[in-house]
Structure formats: structure tokens, C-alpha cells
Amino acid sequence: NAxxxxxxxxxxxxxxxxxxxxxxxxxxxxxxxxxxxxxxxGLRLIHYSVGEGTTAKGEVPxxxxxxxxxxxxxxxxxxxxxxxxxxxxxxxxxxxxxGGNQPQHFGDGTRLSIL
Amino acid sequence: KQEVTxxxxxxxxxxxxxLVLNCSFTDxxxxxxxxxxxxxxxxxxxxxxxxxxxxxxTSGRLNASLDKSSGRSTLYIAASQPGDxxxxxxxxxxxxxxxxxxxxxxxxxxxx
Numbered sequence: 577n578a579x580x581x582x583x584x585x586x587x588x589x590x591x592x593x594x595x596x597x598x599x600x601x602x603x604x605x606x607x608x609x610x611x612x613x614x615x616x617x618g619l620r621l622i623h624y625s626v627g628e629g630t631t632a633k634g635e636v637p638x639x640x641x642x643x644x645x646x647x648x649x650x651x652x653x654x655x656x657x658x659x660x661x662x663x664x665x666x667x668x669x670x671x672x673x674x675g676g677n678q679p680q681h682f683g684d685g686t687r688l689s690i691l
Numbered sequence: 692k693q694e695v696t697x698x699x700x701x702x703x704x705x706x707x708x709x710l711v712l713n714c715s716f717t718d719x720x721x722x723x724x725x726x727x728x729x730x731x732x733x734x735x736x737x738x739x740x741x742x743x744x745x746x747x748x749t750s751g752r753l754n755a756s757l758d759k760s761s762g763r764s765t766l767y768i769a770a771s772q773p774g775d776x777x778x779x780x781x782x783x784x785x786x787x788x789x790x791x792x793x794x795x796x797x798x799x800x801x802x803x
Contacts, residue, residue: 580734618695619735619780619793635790666734674784674791675722677742682734 578602582667582683589657589690597652597686599667607670608650609634609680610642612663619666625650626673657690664688693718693785697794705802706773712766712797714781719759722784726755726766729778729796738779739766771801 580601589595599608610622621634625644639661641653650669654661664687668680694717704710714724723742727735739748739755741764747756754767768775780796 616795618795619782621791668735675786675789677723677740679725679737679740680735681737684732684734 580667580669580681580683582665582686584686585684586687587689589654589688591657591659591690593657594653594655595657595688596654597665597667597688599650599652599669599683600648601650601667601669601681602648603669603671603681604647605669605671605681606647607673608644609668609670610640610650610652611666611668612636613666613685614663622652622665659690662688662690693783693788693790693792695781695783695792695794697779697781697797699797700795701798701800703800703802704771706771708771709767709769710771710799712768712779712781712799714764714766714783714794716762716764716783716785716792718785718787719762720786721759722786724755724757724764724784725782726753726764727780727782729780731777735780768799773801773803775799776801 583598609624611619623642628647631642643651664685667683670680671678725740726738741757752769778796778798781794784791
């Protein structure tokens, strides 16, 4: 009954370091998404995937890369972290596309601070 | 520009009251509208999803309505309880931009 699991839950990085955030879902969903949530900005889509082996850019993709090598996993990478990437990152998944009748399921987030 | 607005940003009411949360959006060409709940330090939980062809959806004490022509949705919570305290977010999937846009949420506090 795990749903969407994000690791790690917290992380502090120094400017210029790299890291990967992992998202795993056990609901056999085709669609997966990475969002960032910032005060006063709401949730913004970074990248998304419509199936294994596919990825696409969202609203704020610069500075991030993603991979979907397995259907259940969606990885978000920061190659050279910047203070502007300090945020709470949420992964979500859905059975169908966002314009349909299936809701998104969210993980509990990763709180990332870049010093 | 396609935007979603939620006013007020925060609301505090006594336990037991019925209350309404508001969501407005700038373009009536939408596929659907969702209401989410977010507890502190947690992710979003989908409460109700209304497709563009529907006028309302109900789940337990929650009822969400949709009026596309006026660009408005409301989330009605009956007989509020302290456990309803959370931030409630509205999200709209716009046809034109093929994009899901979130409001910034209303932080609801139910006082015992």
C-alpha cells in the first residue's frame, strides 16, 4: 500500500554539487511527474513522462534532467546545484493523462536546501 | 495567461460550521478541475475531480461544484472537524495550453 515513495526526504547540498532524487510508484501508472513547490509560486511542473523510456519538459526544466528507465521509477537529477533550486520537490503519478478522469497521486516530498 | 486563484489565503472557523472554499480560473476551456488537500510536511491528496462536462462531485462531507462559464469552483465542507485543518489546493487542466495549473491554496484551520 505504498503508493508513491520519494527518497531522500531531506537533503542539504552545497552549490555546484550534484544529486539524484528517486521516485517509485507501485500502482502500475504510465504517467509520472516532477514538481517543485515554492512559497508564493504554487506547484510548477519540472519534467514529466508518459511511459517507460519517455521524458518531456514541463514549465521549469532548466537545471534538471530526468530518466525513466523502468516504468515504476522516475529519477530527477541536479547536475550542478544552485541556491535557486532550494525547494520542496514532489513526485506524482497517474494512470492516464492529466486531462482525463484519473487523479494524480503524490509522494510526501523531498526538502532540498542548496547552500 | 491561464491562472488559478484561491481567495482567501487563510481561513479560520469554529468546529461544526459548514464552509465554502473558492477557486477561480481565467479560461473556461478546461478539461477538468481537481481539489487537493495538503497536510503540513506531506504531499497532496486528491479529494475530488470534476470533469468539464460535470457540474458537481460529492464525497462524504465534501461537495465540489464547477461553473465553467463564470470560471469558478467551490469546495463545500459540511460539519467541519479539527481533522479538516489543512491547505486546500485547486488545480485546473486548461485545454489550450494542455497544462495543469495549481492555485496557491487556502490554509484552513478548524478550531475545537
